[in-house]
Amino acid sequence: MRLILPLAAVALIAAAPPSRPLAVTLSDAEGLLPERYGVSADAANANCLACHSAAMITAQPRLSRVQWGETIAKMRNVYGAPIDPSDDKAILDWLVAD
């Protein structure tokens, strides 16, 4: 019974559902993607950051132009990203700039 009592007490006291409203503030301190090796990030910034912050891109391992092209297609076709097809080349140029 010694073991059961504290557990029962926890269940009675701690496990009541929350009743007070909860409000938080989120911040995105990542900002815009930078120009790199002279290639402008304007197209990537205009098309890629509406749904996710910059680190989603910069945290990726080295991916080929074909792999990044597949990613753009997935963002457009699955997630409904309104990426202007005429921007694809400029986005890809920045993604693989090295």
Place this chain on the structure above:
Amino acid sequence: MLTRRTLIASALAAPAAAQVDLGFADNGLRPITRAFPQKAEMILQRSSPPLLETPLSVFDADDFTPNDRFFVRWHYPFPTRIDPAQHRLCISGHVGRPLSLSLADLARLPRVAIAAVNQCAGNGRGLFAPRVAGAQWGNGAMGNALWEGVRLKDVLALAGVKAGAVAVRCGGLDAPIAQTAPDFEKSLPIDHALSDDVMIAWAMNGQPLPLLNGFPLRLVVPGWYSTYWVKMLDHIEVLAKPDDGYWMARAYLQPANALADIAPDAPPGPRVPVTTMRPRALITNITSGAKLPARPFTPVQGVALGGDHGVTAVELSADGGRHWLPAQLGPDHGRYSFRRFRSALALPPGRHAILARARNAAGVEQPLVQNWNPSGYNRAGIEPVRMEIL
């Protein structure tokens, strides 16, 4: 490895922010952040929608992962203000009586508590070789908590599941920005949904869920990957046919074998949804690259999970797996919980690779060679810690 790409990634961090090296082959530096509500120090993978990783040192300190260090993973934006008194959980579909339940309604059901590991299906993805695209987690996209709430089956019983039900689809308050994007919804087979272990939780570790971990309600599916643990749960639909939605039929799929293993150059082959976790052991008191002073015995300790069965053994090897030494297991909080282990190895001066492998009650053991798949799911192999005794 410091490369031009790494420098670009780190340049995005706040000035002079502390960083952690997750040990990837490339681009593994991440900022440490304290900028997120109800969270202390976390590894920043992405601000929006948030991806926050738990530093491995947190697992070294306790069997249960503190709420303010628990990892965070969202696909879509979500409300940042929630009044639990207004929150409703809707039960619909193939039921006798569709319901809209308040938290007070749920509180009238029998209470349950279970200790269980919550682990992202992509935990450790950044360590995959060859590398794969996706959230680049180290091994900190997991945590262990005591979850409290009610059983899913008791909630479903209130609505009356009709004969012929095959699955239960769950969704939360998160929603995509583009209207054509698929709502994030996950399904459990009906038999699983009606089992004793699956629950709807409103508390973790004795406190309300942090908002970033799914306040005010989340599904808890012990032994299964976190993708099923739907956060901010607000609707449950009982289905009379299999779920053909995007998040079940096209995403979170793995090669159709137990280890989710396929050769990088092989054709895709049949795929199935990721479901159960595998046993894993992680050394938490020595980081890779550490240089430690020589002593008669070097303490080695860490944390293990058994997947969908309890941890029964953790063994250590310092000779590439030729000889294994059983570690001492810590307290047993149940089959789905973390179980810590500790031991001490006689390590002479020089370089060493310390291996820790877990075994579960079903006899499943970690393989020496890592599994691989193109989505970076279900990482299951032994994680060597390479270190040096001076």
